[in-house]
Amino acid sequence: MAIRVGVFGAAGRMGSLVCRTVAGDPDLELVAGIDTLHEGIDLRTVTGADVRGLQVAATPDALVEARAEVAIDFTHVDAARRNLAWCADHGLHAVVGTTGFVAEDYEDLRGRFTSSNCFVAPNFAIGAVLMMRFSEMAARYFESAEIIELHHDQKVDSPSGTAMLTAERMAAASSDWSADPTQKLVVEGSRGGAAAGGIHIHSVRLRGLVAHQEVLLGTTGQSLSIRHDSYDRSSFMPGVLLAVKSVAGRPGLTIGLDALLDI
Numbered sequence: 001m002a003i004r005v006g007v008f009g010a011a012g013r014m015g016s017l018v019c020r021t022v023a024g025d026p027d028l029e030l031v032a033g034i035d036t037l038h039e040g041i042d043l044r045t046v047t048g049a050d051v052r053g054l055q056v057a058a059t060p061d062a063l064v065e066a067r068a069e070v071a072i073d074f075t076h077v078d079a080a081r082r083n084l085a086w087c088a089d090h091g092l093h094a095v096v097g098t099t100g101f102v103a104e105d106y107e108d109l110r111g112r113f114t115s116s117n118c119f120v121a122p123n124f125a126i127g128a129v130l131m132m133r134f135s136e137m138a139a140r141y142f143e144s145a146e147i148i149e150l151h152h153d154q155k156v157d158s159p160s161g162t163a164m165l166t167a168e169r170m171a172a173a174s175s176d177w178s179a180d181p182t183q184k185l186v187v188e189g190s191r192g193g194a195a196a197g198g199i200h201i202h203s204v205r206l207r208g209l210v211a212h213q214e215v216l217l218g219t220t221g222q223s224l225s226i227r228h229d230s231y232d233r234s235s236f237m238p239g240v241l242l243a244v245k246s247v248a249g250r251p252g253l254t255i256g257l258d259a260l261l262d263i
Helices: 013-023 043-047 061-065 077-090 103-112 126-139 161-173 233-249
Strands: 003-008 028-034 070-073 093-096 118-120 144-151 200-205 211-219 222-230 253-255
Touching: 003 013, 003 077, 003 233, 013 028, 013 043, 013 233, 028 043, 028 061, 028 233, 061 077, 070 077, 070 233, 077 093, 077 103, 077 118, 093 233, 103 118, 103 253, 118 233, 126 161, 126 211, 126 222, 126 233, 144 161, 161 200, 161 211, 222 233
Parallel strands: 003 028, 003 070, 070 093, 093 118, 118 253, 144 200
Antiparallel strands: 144 211, 211 222
């Protein structure tokens, strides 16, 4: 029997693609789309999903009426907090690609999701997950590292969740990082922001980009560059489908797509 799925932010750029992807998978059934700004509009019209007779709903109550089992959220962090609290209260599993969560949010989600499960991934591109893993593996062999993350000009949070998680994993793998030699900043902020382990992250926001990250590692006489590029949002969809099909079997809160991969 197909898994019944609803999508928050259904008419947005990512939400529309998620709707089409879910509707095109034989193991899933798109049963609801939530988007306050497009209430009452035919879901097929605004998403291009191969569904008939479904209208965009303004509130998550439509998920209950449609007997949804999993809700997918690609909105913004403030809306996602409300949406996830609602899902936990109503016993729906949640798959979340929204970024901008902080440690307190994850603690809150752990406390809320007791009768249903929540899966959060800063990045659903399998190549990006591998990039983070490779960076973690390389960290203990280098004394210095910096992260450059580049995204489209509509991304509201900085640094990206992927960059933050990359730094956290590298810092956990090695605590032996050289000190920043900078003594004078000609332009404030030119060294980026210091994340876990003092690893600097630089954020680029540029029209025409999608999602890109390069990790630079250096030691005496050599450097290593590890880069991943998503040229199209379709790169995230295999990971989203994997999470939707797996979330029911992962109790509580799961963070990161690598939890579903053998890496």
